Amino acid sequence: MHRPTLEDIQDAQRLIEGAVMRTPYLPAPRLSDLTGARVSVKYENLQVTNAFKERGALVKLLSLTADERRRGVIAMSAGNHAQAVAYHATRLGIPSTIVMPKTTPHVKVTATRGFGARVVLKGETVADAQVEAERIAAETGVVWVHPYDDFDVVRGQGTIALEILADDPDIDILVVPVGGGGLVSGMAIAAKALKPSIEIVGVETQLYPAMWCALKGLPIKVGGTTLAEGIAVRNVGALTLDICRDLLDEVVLVDEVHIERAVNAYLTLQKTMAEGAAGAGLAALMTTPERFQGRNVGLVLCGGNIDPRILASIMVRELAREERIVGIRLIIPDRPGVLGEIATIIGDMGGNILAVEHHRTILKVPAKGATLDVAFETRDGGHANEIIAALESRAFVVERREAPDEF
Structure with a gap:
């Protein structure tokens, strides 16, 4: 199977120059403190469509003949590829149709329509959307723009690695989210050609370990609701699997809790938006910090459409x-x-009450009693324990609730 070379990726870089942002690649000291690695971040969420997908989509669109441009293009996507194809197709005067799963976040559907595409919502998954997109392509003759299993798309995504290696030749490891494999394949080709010693670590969710299973020769079993819907694929590409089999050093699986925490860390520590798929790389560092301890690690913040x-x-x-x-x-x-006494105790201890629910009709409580649910802000867990101890010292029976949304 014909795969892109370093020269193909360098040619793609020339093609997209001026039309796709050369995004910043910056040290992230607070993420370094959090993980123990020396972390830098490639901010692909700063693209016009807020995701890396513009690179591969534009290279593919620029490869079309005049007749293909006239006929138009079709793509399937959970959001970022959709927006990229829609934006650059409209900019180039090419009609575009995008098939998206019904489960796609509304913000991504609205944005795709806003970039000028005709949007068709079909099925529950990206795989369902692909079936419909292929049907429409066969019936109408429009050109299929695959989100990852395509020579031009792969070489377009590889331009990210060219930029990272130019900015930081001393990088040890690239940690890259993996869906169908287009991003990690293109980056691996470029990075390994420029620096053979570099490690390429792919990251998937535990719910959708398609590439991990494929590389191990295991049946692909995926499913469930994930925050990282952008990499929740049921099948990897034939081209991308071939590349990943040769060039990936490892694929790490991360759970939903660590993805959530990574998205929150990007927002609170880096003051930037990361969608679930974009948080996967940081989640890997948080899941197995010993794997990356002290290493010079590059993360790709691949999208911010959350x-x-x-x-x-x-x-x-x-x-x-x-x-x-x-x-x-x-x-x-x-x-x-x-109620006033309880509020005073919490306030005197420095807590800030957020919500109160008072129940008189719960049967397990005596007729002359009630239950009171209180959510309050604290400085940390120790402070919370001090407030609870103060309430208990006044003879109140206190039960910790797992989370405020349990009320």
């Missing part, structure tokens, strides 16, 4: 994990002044 409501939920959930937001349940006598 639903704001999901992002807000992640931040609150992380505050709960850190016990900076705490939920408690108290059984109290149903008499005047008790």
